[in-house]
Amino acid sequence: MKAIPLVNLPDDYRYHFGPLLIEAYQQHGPIFAAHGGKIVYLIGPEANRLVLVSQRHKFSNHIGWGTIFDVTETFGNGLLTMDGEEHDQHRKVMNPAFAVNYMDKYLPIMNRLIGLHVARWAEQEEIDLFQEARKLTFDIAAQALTGLEQSDHFRELFTLLLNGPAVRLPEEEYRQWVASLEQQLQDLLLPIIEERRHHPTDDLFSILVQHRDAEGRPMSVEKLIAHVNILLVAGHETSTSLSTWLLYLLIQHKDYTQxxxxxxxxxxGERADPTLDELKRMKVLENALNEAERLYPPVANGPRGVLEDFDFHGYHVPAGTFVFYSILASHYLPEIFxxxxxxxxxxxxxxxxxxxxNPxxxxGFGGGPRICIGINFAQIEIKALASHVLRHYTLEVVPDQRIAQVYSVTGWPVEGIRIRVKKKAL
Ligand code: HEM
Incomplete structure (x- = not known):
């Protein structure tokens, strides 16, 4: 069989990722290797279907997210990095707490925090929308999913873990640094686990703490903490990025915003907050949200380890290969969009x-049986935010700033997006 074509990405590829992947696609088709041949990219709806649905048993998230992106070492083995039977069992436990109608339970928390945070945005001369959205989405995820009321310290610990230490540390010191942050996270979460064991509520954390497996055993503390870590990391980084880009796009496109x-x-109408049913019916807003997801997908590529050989477009990909199904490149294919x-x-x-x-x-949220478990949560949260902001405030982008997306594991506006927020006159 033919060798998979090799593409050289320039050093600064992370700043021009989409156009570079499309260029490679136009030259070589929907499968090529990059990063010195270490990663095979698969592009387009057909590739996505293969990885996410039809041959999904041949791919490992544990190797993909866990090894290539190093998620397991920092945050533990949560839902995102589990494979096979173990994944399916844990997903089944969590699914009910993410069903669309369950969002009714989270919506009052979302609306309350959105109101509080956005009022503070308007008190300042200007804000970095990305930084502010991060505080908001973290607080929402932490309070809705774990019931943690005071989330400042919690958020700081997560931000540190995600961003890494300020200076590069030797390996051993780095491990100690991570271990100390993890210990602090554990110290914060342990009392909540104990509380939920004795006084269950209806949030996700309670569901996990109360769960018993077929032999009647509860989840280990280590597993509970890994789940919460992954849910909070996956649940706020991505929503921060997408809500920032959505609001930015709406400021730019005033006719559509009208x-x-x-x-x-x-x-x-004049009511303060929309209901869940109304949020679901906001199709004009929803289409803008889909378009923000398409243009600025927070996750650029879904990483996988190949467990069993497969063939794609005349190329053979052996077990042991690392692949990315490329969300970003799929969204920019001119024959589709x-x-x-x-x-x-x-x-x-x-x-x-x-x-x-083209299914x-x-x-932007993946697809198939492992589609993002938080898709309803994120979409309701971001719609509630946009609805509140657009109805009660005017937004303006501060001129003369560099606005561009950069990608690592997730994507974000590289220098943030500074905006001015003013309350509308009644
Ligand atoms: C705009 C917001 C979000 C985006 C764009 C997003 C994107 C994604 C994507 C692309 C995947 C699939 C990755 C793959 O196939 O390799 C995924 C999985 C996942 N997401 Fe999200 N996500 C968002 C919000 C959330 C929220 C709010 C939560 C939780 C509260 C969450 C939790 C998860 C988890 C646990 C998984 C793994 C699911 C599994 O493998 O069964 N995400 N997300």
Whole structure:
């Protein structure tokens, strides 16, 4: 069989990731290797379907997220990095707490925190939307999923773990640094675990603490903490990035935002907060959210370890290979999304529905049985934020700043996005 084509990405590829992947796709087709041949990229709806659905048993998240992206060492083996039977069992336990109607329980927390945080944004001359959105989405995830009321220290610990130490440390010192942060996280979570054992509530943490396996055994403290870690990390980094880009795009596209406001007044009117049912019915806003997900997917690539050989487009990929199904590149394919670099939310509305003509074309939340478990949580949260901000505030981007997405494991606006927020006159 032919050798998989090798692509050389420039050193600064993380700043131009989408265009570079599309260039490689146009030259070589939907499969090529990069990073010195260490990673094979798979691009487009057909590839996504293969990895996420039809041959998913041949791929390992544990090797992908755990080894390539080093998630397991820092945060433990949570849902994202589990494989096979173990994954399916744990996912089954958590699924009910992420069903769309369960969001009714989280919505009052979301609305309360959105109101509080955004009011503070307006008290300042200008804010970095990305940094502020991070505080907000973390607080929402921490309070909704674990019931932790005071989340400042918790958030600082997570931010440190995600960003790494300020200076590069020798390996042994780095390990000690991570271990000390993990110990502090554990000290924060242990009392909540104890509390939930004796006084269960209906949040996700309680569901996990109360769960018993077929032999009647509870989850170990180590597993409980790994789950909470992964849920909070996966649940706030990505939502921070996507909500920032959505609001930024809406400031840029005032005509479209007028249509969202029209929808808001029809659905919510003068009431302070939308209900879950109203949020679900906000299609004009939803199409803008889909478009932000397409243009700025928070996760650029889904990493996997190959467990069993497979063939794709005339190439043979052996077990032991590392692959990325590329979310970012799939979203910029011109044969799927017309004028892919243009902000055009109506591409998701009937009759065009470009994403439906090609299943697994829009994969910002992954797809198949392992689709992001937090998709409903994130979409409701971001819609509630946009609804609140657009109805009650005016936003303006501070001029003369560099606004660009950069990618590591997740993507974020490299220098943040500074905006001015003003309360609308009544
Ligand atoms: C805008 C927000 C979000 C985006 C773009 C996003 C994106 C993703 C993607 C792409 C995957 C699949 C990765 C793969 O196939 O390798 C995923 C999985 C996952 N996400 Fe999210 N996510 C978001 C929000 C959330 C939230 C709010 C939570 C939890 C509260 C969460 C928890 C998880 C977990 C636990 C998994 C692993 C699921 C499994 O493997 O069964 N995510 N997410």
């Amino acid at each position: 249509r969202i406001l029209q929808e808001q007044s029809e659905l919510v 017309a004028n892919p670099t243009v902000f055009d939310p109506d591409r998701f509305a009937p009759p065009r529905e470009e994403h439906k003509k 697994y074309a829009l994969v």
